Structure formats: structure tokens, C-alpha cells
Amino acid sequence: xxxxxxxxxxxxxxxxxxxxxxxxxxxxxxxxxGVYVGIVFQGFTPDHWCRDSAVVERRQxxxxxxxxxxxxxxxxxxxxxxxxxSSCEQYEVDWNATALSCxxxxxxxxxxxVTACKDGWEYQYEGRxxxxxxxxxxxxxxxxxxxxxxxxxxxxxxxSFVFGYFADRFGRKLTFLMSNMMNLVSGIMLAxxxxxxxxxxxxxxxxxxxxxxxxxxxxxxxxxxxxDYRRTVGILYQMIFSVGNLLxxxxxxxxxxxxxxxxxxxxxxxxxxxxxxxxxxxxxxxxSQRNYSKALEITEAMAKENKKKLSTNIETLHEDETDxxxxxxxxxxxxxxxxxxxxxxxxxxxxxAVVYQGLIMRVGIxxxxxxxxxxxxxxxxxPATFFILFSIDxxxxxxxxxxxxxLAGASCFDCCLHx
Numbered sequence: 509x510x511x512x513x514x515x516x517x518x519x520x521x522x523x524x525x526x527x528x529x530x531x532x533x534x535x536x537x538x539x540x541x542g543v544y545v546g547i548v549f550q551g552f553t554p555d556h557w558c559r560d561s562a563v564v565e566r567r568q569x570x571x572x573x574x575x576x577x578x579x580x581x582x583x584x585x586x587x588x589x590x591x592x593x594s595s596c597e598q599y600e601v602d603w604n605a606t607a608l609s610c611x612x613x614x615x616x617x618x619x620x621x622v623t624a625c626k627d628g629w630e631y632q633y634e635g636r637x638x639x640x641x642x643x644x645x646x647x648x649x650x651x652x653x654x655x656x657x658x659x660x661x662x663x664x665x666x667x668s669f670v671f672g673y674f675a676d677r678f679g680r681k682l683t684f685l686m687s688n689m690m691n692l693v694s695g696i697m698l699a700x701x702x703x704x705x706x707x708x709x710x711x712x713x714x715x716x717x718x719x720x721x722x723x724x725x726x727x728x729x730x731x732x733x734x735x736d737y738r739r740t741v742g743i744l745y746q747m748i749f750s751v752g753n754l755l756x757x758x759x760x761x762x763x764x765x766x767x768x769x770x771x772x773x774x775x776x777x778x779x780x781x782x783x784x785x786x787x788x789x790x791x792x793x794x795x796s797q798r799n800y801s802k803a804l805e806i807t808e809a810m811a812k813e814n815k816k817k818l819s820t821n822i823e824t825l826h827e828d829e830t831d832x833x834x835x836x837x838x839x840x841x842x843x844x845x846x847x848x849x850x851x852x853x854x855x856x857x858x859x860x861a862v863v864y865q866g867l868i869m870r871v872g873i874x875x876x877x878x879x880x881x882x883x884x885x886x887x888x889x890x891p892a893t894f895f896i897l898f899s900i901d902x903x904x905x906x907x908x909x910x911x912x913x914x915l916a917g918a919s920c921f922d923c924c925l926h927x
Contacts, residue, residue, distance in 0.1 A: 516732075521736060521737055535779075546773060550766035550769055551640055579617075583597060598625055659711045662715070667718070668720070671721070674720070679794075
């Protein structure tokens with residue numbers, strides 16, 4: 509009895525049709541980079557200190573530098589053995605009740621008591637506008653910045669489960685288009701809402717749709733190519749994420765407003781809606797739904813584009829193609845061997861998260877070198893992914909995974925050593 513894989517081999521395992529669809533879907537990984545690591549630029553926290561309106565007015569009148577007025581506003585604190593201006597405290601002086609002259613910055617304020625910032629903050633960032641500077645998410649409110657990425661991960665988690673069900677229930681193509689509509693609307697709204705709570709809510713919805721669409725696309729790609737190409741297509745699809753990492757710092761260099769960056773991250777999903785006319789439903793999913801006529805129509809169209817001709821009747825497919833048991837999350841832990849592999853892969857992904865967050869942290873503190881550091885990280889990631897792909901094909905799976913973990917451990921050690 510024939511299987512759908514036999515039919516797909518006749519239609520072309522990775523012909524012109526699959527390559528075209530693969531190229532279209534690879535574009536989806538480019539904005540995904542901005543969604544995932546755009547916080548490096550959107551949530552950039554520049555050098556900051558307490559603002560005092562009276563001192564600001566005097567600085568403008570006397571032509572002081574930021575450093576001159578900063579000496580009147582904030583005390584020096586011991587940071588890792590070095591005296592540095594405080595970011596969260598100011599001298600407890602009412603400069604409105606004090607006669608300020610243009611040489612007042614030379615006053616000795618060593619024994620003046622200090623207090624928390626009362627009049628907001630000033631930032632030194634050369635025109636870059638992040639949501640940190642817009643909403644003053646520093647000092648006691650700095651934890652709100654972490655929530656921006658936390659809500660993203662919550663959206664990713666829920667989206668993985670929900671869109672997995674949607675893709676099986678309503679089809680890959682409809683689920684993909686639905687996610688893009690959600691991404692477009694929530695992404696643009698995220699760029700215009702006026703308060704930070706709304707931003708966090710929309711960020712989770714945006715992540716929910718982005719992860720669902722990206723995952724559904726991954727499934728579609730592996731279902732329309734032959735078995736020998738699934739692994740390669742899946743890994744190459746994810747490698748385009750590294751290309752997005754290369755483009756992101758160049759984009760952020762010219763677009764200095766975090767809201768416009770968000771618009772740019774969201775706008776491509778309008779283009780992805782046009783895939784309705786260029787990408788077919790997964791014929792493998794249609795076979796699982798016993799919709800043989802539509803599956804045959806799509807497979808014949810694929811064969812025609814690949815300059816092939818079908819000889820197998822789709823209605824003679826083996827029963828295993830349509831009567832497969834329903835899988836669930838519990839299957840990952842049902843047998844000892846499956847549990848072992850599940851925990852190993854989970855450990856590898858947490859490791860990856862630590863390394864990536866460490867990278868984001870180090871890029872964040874790089875200050876003026878943020879673009880160069882992030883660009884170099886993308887350049888390093890792309891060949892590393894290619895190395896793992898090549899190693900898997902040549903020498904098996906275990907050694908590349910071990911090598912990746914050794915490198916990950918070394919990277920973590922390096923992050924700790926230099927943080």
C-alpha cells in the first residue's frame with residue numbers, strides 16, 4: 509500500500525514548488541528576530557540621574573554641561589570600588605529657595621543628606637528614545653523592564669499550545685493567516701498605546717500570535733518536503749533568525765524611536781497575509797482529515813510546478829496515514845526513553861536561554877558599542893548553527909549536542925567572568 513511520502517516523492521521531494529514556499533516562509537524569521545531580541549534597543553537603559561528643575565533652568569541659563577549640573581544634583585556612590593554618580597539618589601536641597609549663580613557648581617556638597625529622586629530623571633542617550641526613557645523605568649521601577657520580556661515568554665508558551673491545537677483542528681494555512689492578522693493588529697496597537705500596562709498586555713498577545721504562526725509555518729514546511737529534506741529545511745528555516753539578528757542593529761541604528769521600531773517589526777505581517785494566494789494548505793493535513801480530493805488537487809499542482817507527474821492514486825494510501833492516534837503533551841513523558849530525551853532537550857533549551865539572556869545583558873551594558881557587539885553576535889551565531897547542521901549530517905547527533913553544550917557552558921562562564 510502506498511503512503512503519502514511515496515506520493516510526495518513522485519510529486520518531487522524538494523522541487524521548485526517547495527523551494528518557493530520555503531523561501532517565502534523564511535521571510536517570517538526575519539521580523540521574529542526583532543520581536544524576540546528587539547528589547548535590546550527598544551528597552552535600552554542609558555546613563556541616568558535624578559532631575560532637579562531648578563538646576564536644569566540654571567544650566568540652560570549659564571550654559572553648563574550635563575556634568576556640571578549633575579554635580580549639583582547627585583552624590584557619588586561606591587560602585588565596585590569606584591566612586592560614580594548615583595542614578596537613584598539626589599542631594600536633599602531645595603534649589604528653588606537657594607540663590608543659584610553660574611559658579612554655584614563649585615559648591616562642596618559632601619556632607620549634604622541625600623534622598624530618592626523626586627522630580628524624575630535625566631538621560632544621556634543622544635536622541636535614542638526607548639520605553640525606559642519614556643516611562644522612567646529605572647531605579648525602583650526597573651523591574652518593569654524585565655516584565656516586557658517575561659510577557660513575551662508567556663505569550664510564546666500559551667501560543668505554542670493553543671496554535672498547535674488550532675493547526676490540527678482548522679488546518680495549517682488558516683491558522684497561519686489568523687496568526688498574521690493577530691500579529692498585525694496587536695503589533696501596531698502596541699506601538700501607539702499610551703501606558704505601559706497596555707503595552708505589556710499587547711506584548712503578550714503579540715507574542716502569542718507570532719509564536720503560533722512561526723510554529724505553524726515550521727510544521728507546514730516539514731510536511732510538504734520529502735523525509736530526507738525535513739531536518740535540513742527545519743534547521744535552515746531557523747538559521748534565518750540569525751540573518752535577522754544581523755539586520756536588526758543596522759535597522760536600530762537609523763530608527764531611534766522604539767515605537768517606530770515596533771511598527772517596522774509588525775508591518776511585515778501585512779505582507780504575509782498575501783501568502784493566502786501563494787501558499788497551499790498542507791496536503792498531508794488534508795489526508796489526515798480524509799479530504800482526499802483537495803489533497804490530490806494540491807499535490808498535483810505541486811507536481812506540475814516541479815515538472816513531475818503522479819501515478820499513485822491518493823485514495824489507496826495506507827490506513828496509517830489517516831487513522832493515526834492523537835498525540836498529547838503527556839506522550840513526551842510516557843516512556844523512560846522518551847522522558848530521558850525530553851529532559852535532555854529541555855536542559856539544552858534552558859541553557860540556550862541563559863546564554864542568550866547573558867548576551868542581551870552584555871550588549872545592553874555595552875553602551876555606545878551596542879550595534880557592533882550585537883552585529884558580531886549574529887555573525888558568530890550563523891556559522892555556529894551551520895556547523896551543528898553539518899556535524900549532525902556527518903557524524904550523528906550526540907557529538908554536536910555535546911559540543912554545543914560545552915560552548916554554551918564556556919559562554920556562561922565568560923558572561924559571569926566579565927559581568
